[in-house]
Amino acid sequence: HFPLFHGCIQMAYTNAPYGFPSQQADGLMEAWILRQPGGNLEKAQISKPVPTAGDVRVRVRAVALNPADVQLSVAHMEGLNYPHVLGVDVAGVVDEVGGNVTNVKKGDEVVFHAFFMRGGGFAQYTVTTCTTIAIKPPNMSFTAAAAMACAGLTAYQIMTRKLQAQHNPGKSIVINGAAGGVGSFLLQLAKHFKAHPLIAITSGKNHEYAKGLGASHCIDYTQHNANITAQVKDICGPRGCDWVVDTVGGTKPKELVEALAPNGSLVVITNPATTDYAFDMPTLFSRGISIQTVCLGLTAYSFGDHSNLEDLGRMNKDLMQLYANNQLKSELVQIEEIGFDDIPDGLKRVKERHVRGKLVATIPDTLPQQQQLTGLGGMEMGGVGINTQHVISQGSVNMSESNFSLQSNMGGGFDDLGFNQNTFGDTFSGFQSEQGDAFGGVPQLGTHASPLEQNYGNQMLQ
Numbered sequence: 360h361f362p363l364f365h366g367c368i369q370m371a372y373t374n375a376p377y378g379f380p381s382q383q384a385d386g387l388m389e390a391w392i393l394r395q396p397g398g399n400l401e402k403a404q405i406s407k408p409v410p411t412a413g414d415v416r417v418r419v420r421a422v423a424l425n426p427a428d429v430q431l432s433v434a435h436m437e438g439l440n441y442p443h444v445l446g447v448d449v450a451g452v453v454d455e456v457g458g459n460v461t462n463v464k465k466g467d468e469v470v471f472h473a474f475f476m477r478g479g480g481f482a483q484y485t486v487t488t489c490t491t492i493a494i495k496p497p498n499m500s501f502t503a504a505a506a507m508a509c510a511g512l513t514a515y516q517i518m519t520r521k522l523q524a525q526h527n528p529g530k531s532i533v534i535n536g537a538a539g540g541v542g543s544f545l546l547q548l549a550k551h552f553k554a555h556p557l558i559a560i561t562s563g564k565n566h567e568y569a570k571g572l573g574a575s576h577c578i579d580y581t582q583h584n585a586n587i588t589a590q591v592k593d594i595c596g597p598r599g600c601d602w603v604v605d606t607v608g609g610t611k612p613k614e615l616v617e618a619l620a621p622n623g624s625l626v627v628i629t630n631p632a633t634t635d636y637a638f639d640m641p642t643l644f645s646r647g648i649s650i651q652t653v654c655l656g657l658t659a660y661s662f663g664d665h666s667n668l669e670d671l672g673r674m675n676k677d678l679m680q681l682y683a684n685n686q687l688k689s690e691l692v693q694i695e696e697i698g699f700d701d702i703p704d705g706l707k708r709v710k711e712r713h714v715r716g717k718l719v720a721t722i723p724d725t726l727p728q729q730q731q732l733t734g735l736g737g738m739e740m741g742g743v744g745i746n747t748q749h750v751i752s753q754g755s756v757n758m759s760e761s762n763f764s765l766q767s768n769m770g771g772g773f774d775d776l777g778f779n780q781n782t783f784g785d786t787f788s789g790f791q792s793e794q795g796d797a798f799g800g801v802p803q804l805g806t807h808a809s810p811l812e813q814n815y816g817n818q819m820l821q
Contacts, residue, residue: 390482391702392442397433400481400703403442408478408486410457415489417469421505422480423448424702424718425540427656429710431475439476445706446479447656448472448508449487450501460489468495470504471675472512474660480505481702483722490668491659493675496683502696503682503689506717510540511678511687512671513628513655518548519674521626521651522602528553531595533618536606537574538565540717541628543692545604546572551686554602556594560587565715572691587611591618599623622647628654692716699723 388407391400410416428445450470453463463469471492473479478486495504518524522532532549536542537559549557550573559566559574566577578590591600599620605612608629616625625648643650659671681687693716697705702720709718 388483389699390444392444393432394442396435400432400445400706401442402700405442405482407484410455410486412458413460413489414457414486415453415460415463415469415492416455416484416486417449417451417471418454418484418724419446419449419480419482419722420451421449421501421719421721422446422702423505423508423510424705424709424714424720425509426709427475427509428479428481429706432706444478444480444482444485445475446473446481446485447475448505449480449485450495450504450508451480451485454484456489462489463492463494468501469493470495470508470679472508472656472671475656476660481720488668490665491672491675493672493679496679499679499682499689502694502719502721504679505719506540506692506694507544507678507682507687507689508675509655510692510717511544511689512674513541513653514544514548515674515678516653516655517545517604517626517628518552519677520670521653522604522624524549524552524554530554530602531556531558531600531620532602532604533558533560533591533600533615534574534604534606535560535580535615537561537569537572537577538715539606540692541606543572543716544687545606546574547687547691549573551681556600558591558594558600568693568715587614588617595620602626605629616643616648619646619648622649624649624651626651626653628652689717694719696721 386407387404390403390405392403392405393400408416423446425447427447431439431443431445451468453465453467453469456463456465469492471487473485473487495501522530524530532554534542534545534549534557537546538561542559542561546557546559546569556575557573558576558578559569560578560580561569562581563579566574566579569577576594578587579585580587588599592598594600599618601620601623603615603619603623603625605615605625605627606629608627619625623646627650642648655671659667678687682689695714695716695718697718697720699720699722705718705720708714
């Protein structure tokens with residue numbers, strides 16, 4: 360269902376030089392697993408991954424929920440093995456290091472943006488390469504660190520690598536989707552790098568929130584017949600603004616482009632092909648408009664280019680230093696904490712865009728014993744129907760007769776989605792699933808879990 364993406368994923372799987380964890384068991388852990396694309400998340404006990412050379416195993420203390428996790432849950436990707444553990448933004452404590460690791464040691468508190476093909480942080484333990492990891496500042500909570508990983512790194516890459524804002528103070532900027540995860544960090548960084556005017560496109564209810572993060576002006580895209588181009592030029596003058604950052608991928612790309620000054624720059628974190636930014640190439644060419652894309656984790660991990668991976672590590676360390684110096688704050692972004700058992704429902708809210716800012720799950724050192732024993736507790740994300748399942752010791756799984764439904768209050772508004780509901784923030788930016796219900800359907804339950812041996816280290820279901 361991601362035809363434009365298959366080539367990238369194939370390359371990610373075959374070219375990436377960073378191996379999967381060792382296939383040796385090292386005790387059990389609890390994890391939320393996905394058995395098939397579009398299936399339910401199920402709680403299961405699986406083997407803890409063992410780090411190989413250059414890897415670090417982390418005891419997960421907090422993991423952020425991202426649109427990328429939603430997209431990965433429904434994507435049919437060659438090379439992605441099932442069952443699979445989602446969760447790309449992790450903060451925790453180093454539990455074990457592989458060979459040739461010198462930048463961190465056991466006991467260090469760290470944060471990282473993981474490679475989605477390896478398995479992530481919806482578990483008590485996960486493994487990552489030491490290259491992209493950063494030490495968490497002592498004054499930063501695990502929750503704040505996890506919230507900053509993907510969204511903060513995406514925003515930082517936009518401002519420092521794409522726009523070179525650190526060398527261009529005083530440039531005017533428009534941020535579409537400014538109240539979401541990436542947008543919230545973009546506002547802070549744009550203010551830090553002295554961009555002005557700093558214009559946020561949000562719904563009216565989020566104007567005060569955006570101004571609290573640094574916006575000098577706000578545009579309410581929900582107003583009837585709102586003309587984005589005209590409002591930007593009213594603020595910046597008839598030439599328009601220098602930079603536009605679109606975190607949404609909306610239905611009005613022409614208005615965003617026409618708001619740009621000659622030789623202006625547009626940065627998008629959605630696929631430009633799906634939002635028709637190339638609607639008038641002669642005009643773009645004559646006005647000197649540049650269009651740049653950001654695909655944070657996929658670009659860093661996928662193409663065998665170690666320099667990109669090292670730069671992801673540098674950006675991570677830079678973000679942590681900004682936080683330590685009180686120049687960037689996760690706490691200014693609205694963060695909602697949930698529990699480990701709330702991850703499936705949290706992903707449903709992310710899918711439906713019912714989160715402003717960031718949603719972060721915290722994982723205690725010890726999970727309730729009865730949950731460890733009963734095993735799989737799957738949740739249909741379309742329903743919200745919960746299917747309670749039980750794990751047999753040999754690994755076979757039977758559906759119980761217990762089925763019930765929950766009603767959930769899904770208040771709020773995810774990412775304040777500018778022109779439409781297509782914000783994905785990271786590696787799956789701009790790709791819309793044809794499946795509709797991202798978490799509908801019943802998983803294929805069986806007696807074998809051998810795909811995990813290839814993906815997450817001999818993690819046979821127990």
